[in-house]
Amino acid sequence: MHTLSQLKSGELSGIHRLTLSENLTTFPLEILSLADSLEILDLSNNKLASLPQELIKLHKLKIIFASNNHFETLPEVLGQCPNLEMIGFKSNKINHVPERSLPPKLRWLILTDNQISELPDSLGERPRLQKLALAGNCLTHLPQTLVQSTNLELVRISANQLAECPAQLLSLPKLAWFAFSGNPFSRSDANIPSVPEIPSSSFTLQNVLGQGASGVISKAQWNQYQATFPDDIAVKVFKGEVTSDGYPKDELQACLKVGNHPNLIKSLAQVNEDGYLALIMNLIPPHYNNLGLPPCFQSCTRDTFPADFTLSIEQIDKIVAQMEDVFTHLHLNQVCHGDLYAHNTLFNDQANIIVGDFGAATMYHMLNAEQQQQIKQIERRALHHFIDDLLSICTEEDKLNKKFRQLKQLITPTLMTH
Secondary structure (H helix, E strand, O other), rough: OEEEHHHHHHHOOOOOEEEEEOOOOOOHHHHHHHHOOOOOOOOOOOOOOOHHHHHHOOOOOOOEEEEOOOOOEEHHHHHOOOOEEEEEOOOOOOEEOOOHHHHOOOOOEEEOOOOOOOHHHHHHHHHOOOOOOOOOOOOOOOOHHHHHHOOEEEEEEEOOOOOOOOHHHHHHOOEEEEEOOOOOHHOOOOOOOOOOEEEEEEEEEEEEEEEEOOEEEEEEEEHHHHHOOOOEEEEEEOOOOOOOOOOOOEEEEHHHHHOOOOOOOEEEEEEOOOOOOEEEEOOOOOOOOOEEEEEOOOOOOEEEEEEOOOHHHHHHHHHHHHHHHHHHHHHHOOOOOOOOOHHHHEOOOOOOEEEOOOOOOOOOOOOHHHHHHHHHHHHHHHHHHHHHHOOOEOOOOHHHHHHHHHHHHHHHHOOOOO
């Protein structure tokens, strides 16, 4: 985090990334003095409602964040920034996205949690677009031009007002991670399997184990002995608001519909009180660790890994077999995970895995047979990217192994368009 006084004094000259959060109501023009170096500008958590035309002087700017501000219109000046690739305007009051507000090199657009009911046709005319986050808006339809978005790989359209499953997305050749719950077309009257409801007073939360877009997972202990539940439990308390993936209640329903599987965290009970939604789960043993790290700005949609982290082909083969079994189980239950990634997978020294984070999961049993098959094909691409990412960290010696070649041949037809 930087300060306005540092900026004005010239102390920040030559920096590549600037983060300012000081309840700003106007854009500090001193930022323009960084034009020869600034690539990432983060103005989130201010009170801005507009950007000046002078923004185009930041000729090296690649990424701009302005979440949690007061914008009602996505600024048109963004479309004139020649090297701008990533735009993040989450949680504003945006209800208008002008045709000319989208820059020509756009790869990554985040407009989650706004008030957008319509998007411009120009969205489908940005050939480099890979990642599109639109959850928590008022969209009733998507531009037909998105059929041209042949590089689009990740889409979040949950928690909108879409009456029909957008056909222009289902046939895209690279779409692999897709979340669409919480729309009229994806609502379900089906009887979803349940788990017992218990009061939140039954347990006490202890240390935080992890957190994501939809909630916080903590270790917990029972306040009194429970004969029907294991002693060791974890509790995910949902945030109760729209997230980048959709509504927490949809995540809970998808978890329950999937049911039990050896490589999934077992759901034990739920809390469904006013203002308090939680899922009680088996506690994962402490010797499990994250298999990967989330994508970075450069990789956009693909996982990253710690430096020097490698896996043997035997470990990869075992992990892949388990993930393929998880994939089969998910789709037998007509649930699309939407976020099949190494960073959402835990593993131990024996290469046993546990797949988690159902924030982007969507039930799809209400779709017609053709649409269901398309959804399954979309997620199969994610599975093949998962395999490809693991093969990228295989030991050099094992890259000569027959099993390595077999796995590469398995996924090559899917990834040839990548």
